[in-house]
Amino acid sequence: MTPSTTEIRATGDDVRIARLAAAAIVLSVAEAAIPLPLPGVKPGLANIVILIVLLRWGWRDAVWVALLRVFAGSLLLGQFLAPGFFLSLAGSVASLAVLGLAVHLPRRWFGTVSLSLFAAFAHIGGQLVLARLWLVPHDGVFYLVPVFALAATVFGLVNGLVAGRLMREIT
Amino acid sequence: MWYERLRPWIGLMRPGDYLTLAFALALCLVSAATLWRGGAPDKAVVRAGGQIFAEIGLDRARIIEVPGPLGITRIEIEPGRARVASDPGPRQYCVRQGWLTQSGATAICAPNEISLSLTGGDSAYDSLHY
Numbered sequence: 001m002t003p004s005t006t007e008i009r010a011t012g013d014d015v016r017i018a019r020l021a022a023a024a025i026v027l028s029v030a031e032a033a034i035p036l037p038l039p040g041v042k043p044g045l046a047n048i049v050i051l052i053v054l055l056r057w058g059w060r061d062a063v064w065v066a067l068l069r070v071f072a073g074s075l076l077l078g079q080f081l082a083p084g085f086f087l088s089l090a091g092s093v094a095s096l097a098v099l100g101l102a103v104h105l106p107r108r109w110f111g112t113v114s115l116s117l118f119a120a121f122a123h124i125g126g127q128l129v130l131a132r133l134w135l136v137p138h139d140g141v142f143y144l145v146p147v148f149a150l151a152a153t154v155f156g157l158v159n160g161l162v163a164g165r166l167m168r169e170i171t
Numbered sequence: 172m173w174y175e176r177l178r179p180w181i182g183l184m185r186p187g188d189y190l191t192l193a194f195a196l197a198l199c200l201v202s203a204a205t206l207w208r209g210g211a212p213d214k215a216v217v218r219a220g221g222q223i224f225a226e227i228g229l230d231r232a233r234i235i236e237v238p239g240p241l242g243i244t245r246i247e248i249e250p251g252r253a254r255v256a257s258d259p260g261p262r263q264y265c266v267r268q269g270w271l272t273q274s275g276a277t278a279i280c281a282p283n284e285i286s287l288s289l290t291g292g293d294s295a296y297d298s299l300h301y
Contacts, residue, residue: 105187106187108185109185109186109187110185110187110188110191111183111184111185111187111188112183113183113184113185113188113191113192114185114187114188114190114191117191117192117195118191121195121198142206143206143207145202145206146199146202146203146206146207149195149198149199149202149203150199152195153192153195153196153198153199156195157192157195160188161180161183161184164183165179165180165183168183
């Protein structure tokens with residue numbers, strides 16, 4: 001094999017982000033195996049990793065991990081550039097934007113559960129906006145909003161508690 | 172006990188988290204209440220002999236009497252619902268249909284040529300579709 005002329009040296013940051021993204025990807029691939037009644041209702045286990053990255057290493061790293069998760073996860077599942085990929089991307093972008101604001105809430109009063117709930121609701125919000133504009137250009141999609149909201153509440157709470165527990169273990 | 176095992180998890184909740192959780196649950200309830208209300212009627216339309224006899228808002232209780240070829244059909248209106256209270260027809264189908272509550276629901280008293288139907292809200296279907 002001819003040696004490459006360009007040399008890319010992975011910094012410590014790169015390695016850390018890659019490892020965290022790998023954890024997030026594993027969780028999203030694993031949860032793709034869980035049968036769920038409605039498309040769009042998912043536990044979103046990868047968000048546990050995103051929350052921990054956000055709280056320990058900041059928003060910039062969380063953006064990297066979340067977007068790597070969306071791209072690599074969809075490649076592994078054969079969803080890349082399929083509608084599901086764009087929904088996932090829209091949800092992630094909305095959720096990262098909201099997390100960027102919510103992370104400035106006072107930590108003493110608002111823990112991981114609040115962040116997780118905000119992220120979960122932003123996720124369904126971003127997905128619904130894209131679905132309404134592009135995939136289902138009809139107000140019928142909003143008929144499912146209560147179901148998505150309930151799923152976001154339940155999974156947001158559970159993921160937030162797990163993230164809080166893990167934060168306590170690693171600090 | 173099982174709830175003893177929940178204690179470390181509850182300890183992770185901070186005061187603001189309860190606020191956020193309450194807000195999230197409220198959002199679920201409000202969205203269900205507003206988006207799944209479809210089919211709530213706001214008006215009853217009474218036809219006699221094919222012509223519209225009366226259009227009545229379903230806001231307060233009242234009874235109207237509609238004359239037909241066989242006699243008087245009495246229609247009872249209550250807030251949010253309506254029914255044919257009595258009819259001179261032989262088989263009483265429209266009376267036995269009872270209270271109509273969904274938008275699009277219709278009771279037809281064919282012998283007396285009178286019909287009662289509810290409109291308004293999101294009336295995607297009428298009774299015949301069921």
